[in-house]
Amino acid sequence: MFRTLTIGIPTYNGGKYIHLTIDSILNQIMSNPILESKTEIVVSDNASEDEVGIIVQKYEKSYPNVIQYYRNEANVGFDRNVDLVVKRATGKFVWILSDDDIVMDGAIEYVQNVIENYRDEKVALIFVNYSNSIQLKKQKDDLCENGNDFFQKTRFKSGLISCNIVSKSIWQTSRVERFFDSGWIHFGYDLEALNPLQSNKSYIINKELVKTGGEMRWGQGGSFIYTGFKLVEIFKSIDQWGYSQKTKKMAVFTVKGGYPLFIPLAKAKGLKTDLKLLKQFYGLYKHYPSFWLTDLPLLLIPGKLYNVLYTIVRRFKYRLKKTK
Secondary structure (H helix, E strand, O other): EEEEEEEEEEOOOOOOOOHHHHHHHHHHHHOOHHHEEEEEEEEEEEOOOHHHHHHHHHHHOOOOEEEEEOOOOOOOHHHHHHHHHHHHHHHEEEEOOOOOOOOOOHHHHHHHHHHHHOOOEEEEEEEEEEOOOOOOOOOOEEEEEOOHHHHHHHHHHHHHHHHHEEEEEHHOOOOHHHOOOOHHHHHHHHHHHHOOOOOOOEEEEEEEEEEEOOOOOHHHHHHHHHHHHHHHHHEEEEEHHHHHHHHHHHHHHHHHOHHHHHHHHHHHHHOOOOHHHHHHHHHOOOOOOHHHHHHHHHHHHHHHHHHHHHHHHHHHHHHHHHHH
């Protein structure tokens, strides 16, 4: 059966939330025979150690024509598992969905209509908006002719994996293996597939169709700072792919601009300011005045102080929530 859309869910120890993710999909497609015939769910389990396999296999048994479950014999890492979920898909497009995010009501029909309306265009990526502090530059859907246009309009918001609906055929011809072990294979694909030297297009869905949920299970101990370094290293080479200096500058500051928030959070979670960390910061940002004026002083403040402040803020938010 030909599917136009696969919703691919790479998972590792996602048993706590994945039923919410799957239910948010099934609630939309099982009540609509057309959507059911065009949509599938593929779960790629990265050798989880929890009950996620038991949960998904129950769904697979109940909906054998809709859900396919695969389990890797060993944990192959995040990027390779994302690559596998795309390769295991049969749909023309693959919506890569985190195992703790949900799709909003009406989202799948909306996406299917976009795929149908632009089937004659060489669309490599459909971006799906979600709620956070970054606001898109345009308040309506938009077809972008190249990557400079796309990234400047989305302001690099596609770092959230669940924003990305990729063309399976273009993914398979892209060199996504270059981004293995970076933690950013989806972003690497976006940058490569949409580079201005090619003729691929992208589509921006401004409507918020994804709701993020669950909890932050990656970057334990503040290690997400190091994951961010890998993304900046990717960004610093994008001019070689034909991207403008304006786009490159926006890309780097997408990560760097968040350090006044992320450094205290990482240190509160256990990040150690050692020589390795300082060398990497210095190597990437030594030419930026804000590194010396803001980032470095934040790095040198003891983590215990951040931990105390972080605990106070959490308690204040909890009490404020109880009073509402």
